[in-house]
Amino acid sequence: MTSHRNKDNTRERLLVAAASVFESQGYGQARLTDICRAVGVTKGALYCHFPSKEALALALLEKQAGVWHRQAASVRLRQPSEPYRLQDLIDVTYAVLADLRQDPxxxxxxxxxxxxxxxxxxxxxxxxxxxxxxxxxxHEAQHHGELRRDVDLREAAEGIVGSVIGVRVLSRAMCDYEDVTERLETMWRMWVTLLAVPTCRAALRVGALHAAMAPHGLSGDAPRD
Amino acid sequence: MTSHRNKDNTRERLLVAAASVFESQGYGQARLTDICRAVGVTKGALYCHFPSKEALALALLEKQAGVWHRQAASVRLRQPSEPYRLQDLIDVTYAVLADLRQDPxxxxxxxxxxxxxxxxxxxxxxxxxxxxxxxxxxHEAQHHGELRRDVDLREAAEGIVGSVIGVRVLSRAMCDYEDVTERLETMWRMWVTLLAVPTCRAALRVGALHAAMAPHGLSGDAPRD
Known part of the structure; x- marks a missing residue:
């Protein structure tokens, strides 16, 4: 049991060290030796968990894989009285992108x-x-009558994800994610105009300030855990 | 003179071979040996032009660097009687993205x-x-009275470039760029709604079909070269 926990612990520490080395040296240049040194293990111990640098990269992505889904569940729990599904979606994107500034x-x-x-x-x-x-x-937002009639769900979903990718890339290019929430606000002002019926549009909070004040970029009037 | 031309020629062939090897093997896995073999030169000859794989990557990017600007100039030449500057911008994005399907x-x-x-x-x-x-x-489109009054030029420009990046990434993820022009059409329908005054909006051609029919995704009624 303890040995299992130690093993898991080493794996986790290797991932965190890899994240930091990828950040400082770049992925292509990153050396496994430096990752081992940061954790205080031998290369043999590293290979026990990850057969290659690519395996480390894939494990990092896997760790992040469920983040949109986790944030979606978490937003629902945190703001059960939030009447608009579009607000949940907006808050999920703030939560996901806020991580870029604080989580290695x-x-x-x-x-x-x-x-x-x-x-x-x-x-x-x-x-x-x-x-x-x-x-x-x-789809839920549509079911609640929040969307304009001419919205095509697939096109809108792909457009929103595309816009979020654009926000991430531009924000990284221009200022290492410093303005990522401001960019998200601009993006959402645009999308809300295109998607939401007037009553819903007037009620939605798209601002970066609204997001910045809440922990992890999440907002709501429900008690927090 | 001939020697200079030969040298340029080898450099160009190395770049084209690198593009093809990066495509088939992926950048990280690509081997310089395979690039040399494709061109029929020694590694020494390769190093004479490019000191590293990264130098090849940077040279490829540099080659593409002016593509937006070149297409912008070309669109103007091809359709001098086009009354809308927004149409020029739309056609530039089609021209740039069409290249992803045909140009290694x-x-x-x-x-x-x-x-x-x-x-x-x-x-x-x-x-x-x-x-x-x-x-x-x-800015030109604004000068011609094509834009709505509430359009912020910087936000719109960053939003459009972000959307184009999103289109590229999603189209690559989903079908290796097969649907890149259809995605661009969806993107432009949205942006035109947000940007253009009604008269201009009604006149703009945003369709993929419009682009597909024209060489290099460029359209217009001017004679072609």
Missing amino acids: VARAAHRVLFQDRVFDLVGGMQVVSCVTLVRDML | VARAAHRVLFQDRVFDLVGGMQVVSCVTLVRDML
């Missing part, structure tokens, strides 16, 4: 997502899985 | 753009340079 694993996962073979192996699938989640949330 | 160098450049260190070195700057071009074109 999230940053590393975004960094490796677009690495050529990694993208072909799992990155592409993760993007598709995000689209499915967003479409499901939009 | 364009595909390779997109493939390496997001490679970690490459993005930090030049990819990010190229994205910013696109934003500048799009803002300039929007």
